[in-house]
Amino acid sequence: MRIGLVGYFGWGNYGDELFLEVYKRAFAGHELIFFHTAEPAGLKSDVEDLVDSVDAIVIGGGDLLIPWYKSWLYWDERFLKKPVFIFGIGVPTWGKINTEVMEHYRRFLSHPNVRLIGLRDAESLAWVQKNLLAEGPFGFWPDMVLALDFPVQQPDSNRVGFVLRHQNTYVTEPLYRAAEVVAAANKDLALIFLSTGRSKNDDLEVMRHFDFPNIDLIHRDSLQGQSNAIASCSHLVSMKFHGVVASYKCRVPFISLSSADKFKSFCMQTHNEAYSSNWADPALPAKLEKLFADGGDFSNQDDLVNEARKGVEALRSAVIGVKNNAQE
Template sequence: MTRLGHVGFFGWGNYGDELMYQTWISAFGDEFTHERVHDVLVRPYFSRPAEEIAADVDAVVIGGGDLIHPDAISTLYWNRAWLTRPVIVAGVGVALERTRRRGDVPGRLRTFLQHENVHFVGTRDQGSTHWLRDTAGLSREIETGADPGFAAALPPAGHPGRDTVGVVFRKVPTDQDLSTLDRLLRLMEPRGFRVEVLVLAVEHDQALERRALEDVGVPPEIIRTESSIDALTAALGGYRSLLTAKFHGAVMAARYGVPALSLRMTHKVRALSIALGDPWLAREPHLMDDTALATALERRSSSPLLHTLEETATHHMNRAVSATRRVAERKIP
């Protein structure tokens, strides 16, 4: 069997990243084995030299997620040891909301991505492709797809009740997040809606995020956790509406037809709003009056562009799988 080493923010338990890892495993099928290249969740991420890890796999798959940081080069994501094997980069994004820049980053990424052992480069959105071309100066072909979450399997929607508004925070809730939660409880409960805070993470990150919620005084009775990525996905599908500070909460809500608002405005949220044709997604709840917020949460969500995004994401992943299969079959020593 072909041995794949996966590079990404995998293993910590963040929903979007674990969803993508699960989606890769499904896309590659039974002819491949899969392992994360790192075995430690803190720097330096490896318990043995990265060169030894690379030698144990037939190909390295990097992505997806915000793995390109304009202000840093990760020794996990862009380790030059991976270039000793065939490398496939797919579904990655540039963290354009980072305001800091470091002058050496574009050139170092360009050197990595134009290496002869990198056989496929694909991004999740046009903004990331433009950055690689215009800022990093990449001259090779770049395939622009859609976020890998649009290619993930959809379990049947859960049943927290279609009268439930879900809320997803990111790591530690901000004061603004907590103010929005208090406002939701005041606004939506008299309208017959429950409000539930979903910890959109498993394992390591779930424990940290739940503790953070309790530390800032979120009532334990409205906090919900689940033990698997599929269960979290199903929970998202069961809500009447969703407010989320995590990008993949909005992605998967859209796929279930659950109207969503973003609590954390980033370039990828704005791009998702445009891609879905849903301007509400790019409107910040704290800037809405009560009438507008209630209208946004009670609206119906059905994007005619959703099917195109799902097809694009699936095609992108299939292209990456095909490229991986071609180079792995050469059995490069």
């Protein structure tokens, strides 16, 4: 079976490459066809021929239903010639709603060839049902990355990982105060880069703005190496969403460094609301001290992992079913 993939694959962003790993495992034995180029970024020039050549198309994951902006990559109506499965997506709600964009989403999602719309948190599902479609082929499963196996190892009890990313404000006063909490606890601060390729070049810019003594810099050019770096920490403070997800999967207590919807939803899913923060939060140092004292909550990890695996299996069965139904 030939399965078209529409996603942010090949740019070297940790979370998106983990999505691809999920798809490779879910569709082992089938041919995965990418509809885009990484350099330069864009859809392939022969995308219409590619659509004609595949049996089904999978879109996702990530925060793809952006209410104020329609991505050039994900929502091309040419995809709708084939059965489409949208999976592992969320909705960022901090920006304004663009009515033209919303109408495009409404047309796309209501098309009869859209066979599955898989949301990764309850809040995104509720938003879609309220603002786009009251009814549809919806499913809700935790982030698909939880379905992967992650390293099991004894962490370095003194290593606290910080995962930062390229952004306008770079490093803030609360982040420096949090680094001082690490030093006061006689722990080692490690700056972990969860990126390769073009994404790495952006993230490395952070180094020029975080002038704190005695930092270990950890960069690995493989997903396994990056996941190992997370698993090696006793605690993680992450500005990247899948740094948080991987930390949770590795049972490394974490603090999220963003107030974006997906971070808040994940902290609620995992019962770690106390450790939801952001890079400008004055309470960040106190939250880190609390994390050192109390640790994170992993009480429902098995349930979330099982649900994520059910979601991936539901996607696999639905996609493979297209070919099986065509042969009957």
